[in-house]
Amino acid sequence: MALIVQKFGGTSVGSVERICQVAEKIKGFRARGTDLVVVVSAMSGETNRLIELAKQVQGEPDAREMDVILSTGEQVTIGLLAMALKAIDVPAVSYTGSQVRIVTDSAHNKARIQHIDDANIRAELTAGKVVIVAGFQGVDEQGNITTLGRGGSDTTGVALAAALKADECQIYTDVDGVYTTDPRVVESARRLDKITFEEMLEMASLGSKVLQIRAVEFAGKYSVPLRVLHSFKEGPGTLITLEEGASMEQPVISGIAFNRDEAKLTIRGVPDTPGVAFKILGPISAGNIEVDMIVQNVSRDNTTDFTFTVHRNDFRRAEEILRQVAESIGAREVAGDSKIAKVSIVGVGMRSHAGVASKMFEALSNDGINIQMISTSEIKISVVIDEKYLELAVRGLHTAFGLDADTATEDHL
């Protein structure tokens, strides 16, 4: 019998009505003869309520105790969903992370799954039950309750699918799949039937926050077919797989991601000596600031310019650190800009197609958009542009790479 692991997020189980809707959906699946393990998050709002409560008691809540408190959110949902299933005559049973047992390391609030005992779940499936598992949580070897960090329920779903060798892990969300780009920006954005893990990782990390990166990495590592679907609308969703889909229809570019949350910092006239990059980024990293893009061009007159991007929230702090660095290494000046946006084209197809970059730059040029930074990877090209051109750039690229809904249909003819 086919085994599917399904994961429903906080919004999908955000009220009693929705929990009952999810139960009906599960009943439908069962009727088609599928074994089901269902992972759920806390009801939407509940995790934040618990965090607030904790912060009122202790400004920086103790990590172990925070997990004790947070894990109750999912625990309530599993009980309610199991009840909702029983209420419509579907045999069901709930499991907390520690009951399963989902064994993690002891890094409270951001624990990593180490192994999963599948014996209990297998026995319940054999007994004909739908097994409801609390997402986001586990237990360490000492029996302490742990949580996987925000979005950890996706990871729980994938990890269970891997442990149980499930046929598919389905992540139910409030979107009906992964799109070529954000439909709020490009009206003709198209739902993708398939995308590779690599592409999904690039899309996710660039701001298409449909799935948690860790879950996608995990699914890729263990070759778990992952499908993103809408909780309450019918449809095939988007399948995330290993295959590169070498068929003719596969477009060179799968999607366009963008991000408005970054700011750019440049340190100019840096003496071009070995170790200077470390001298610049060391203090930034020591200040716990994450750096995204880094660009350094060849030197001129024995000095070079060094540019990188950080989250906008860290902009002022990074700028301050950088001024001190500039002084100590004898650089000329520090410049910063927080009104930027990053636009990326992503697709495994670009590996085998030349001219993808030039096509991208041409499209931007046609729209009169100046490129401030460029960075590339195997399956991605990112550019930083003035924030005000973001929508223009995304729409132009979407059309240029044949991703618009109409064009796509023609492509398939």
Added chain:
Amino acid sequence: MALIVQKFGGTSVGSVERICQVAEKIKGFRARGTDLVVVVSAMSGETNRLIELAKQVQGEPDAREMDVILSTGEQVTIGLLAMALKAIDVPAVSYTGSQVRIVTDSAHNKARIQHIDDANIRAELTAGKVVIVAGFQGVDEQGNITTLGRGGSDTTGVALAAALKADECQIYTDVDGVYTTDPRVVESARRLDKITFEEMLEMASLGSKVLQIRAVEFAGKYSVPLRVLHSFKEGPGTLITLEEGASMEQPVISGIAFNRDEAKLTIRGVPDTPGVAFKILGPISAGNIEVDMIVQNVSRDNTTDFTFTVHRNDFRRAEEILRQVAESIGAREVAGDSKIAKVSIVGVGMRSHAGVASKMFEALSNDGINIQMISTSEIKISVVIDEKYLELAVRGLHTAFGLDADTATEDHL
């Protein structure tokens, strides 16, 4: 080092402020060099909120899943209290029922504790920590979460005190001890310094709902000294012990309990044949109606009258069943009265003192109160009277048995 188990109920931990107050209180105890295990309930209102949520999903919530949901209430409190202690530099750690492990049978919603592993708690105490344990919950041999039923946190406290051989189990409540009677009825009611388990059981079952009966029984069985105290007021509270306190000062009667929740039913002219009591009470019991007092007097003309009391909520249903019974056994008539009250005097001293009953009846007679039913046990005499005389009766008896605050002081001189 002395070891004390303290239990704080839902009202005592009903808000962030109160949890912090409890933490301060615990810090004070620690400063006096006591090892502490603290049992807490869910924040007040939380258990009802969870029950409501469950009932919306499944009219009659599945018992196993109900326990999964309900147990989260205490789990949140243990985390918050541990945080509140750490925030004021008291080393603390939280334990759920299943982490301890508090092993129960599998009777969900009303599980009974079978044994407690004290290894984890002992290790934490040795490490210098205050151990916070979730009340009301446990785990069965199969790893299912169980709950002990309403008021189960008192039982958890006593059971832990017994398992750890604690010097005392302190139950913190919203009253500062056990009183000779309800101070809302008798202004001169006095807090008792001591009371025996037996007396406490009679007081509790008769309506002085300070402690859960199960917890008192448990404490008595394992000789755990139990103390009732006010959560936020200083004072010695009331100690519940095994000793009968044979000193001169010990009054004959410890307290006066009463109950307005009962109704009385009489079946008259019952043929006085063997098995007739069962024929009457069998159907009542089959209807799941609990019977409290039962009085049958000697027969007259080969017929007898049979009277018993039930909870007022069951009055109409019991009356209906009784009418059918009366017909089938050929009894003369059925009469009922829900405007009654039960008043009881309780005290281990009455075992060795003659004339307690007659003193009670004399006091009632002096106030012109007619006695409708009488029932006695080793350490208790209960009468049923017209509800309207309840306060008059309780005050009269309180004075007659020398329980008034002033009189008592004189006694001690």
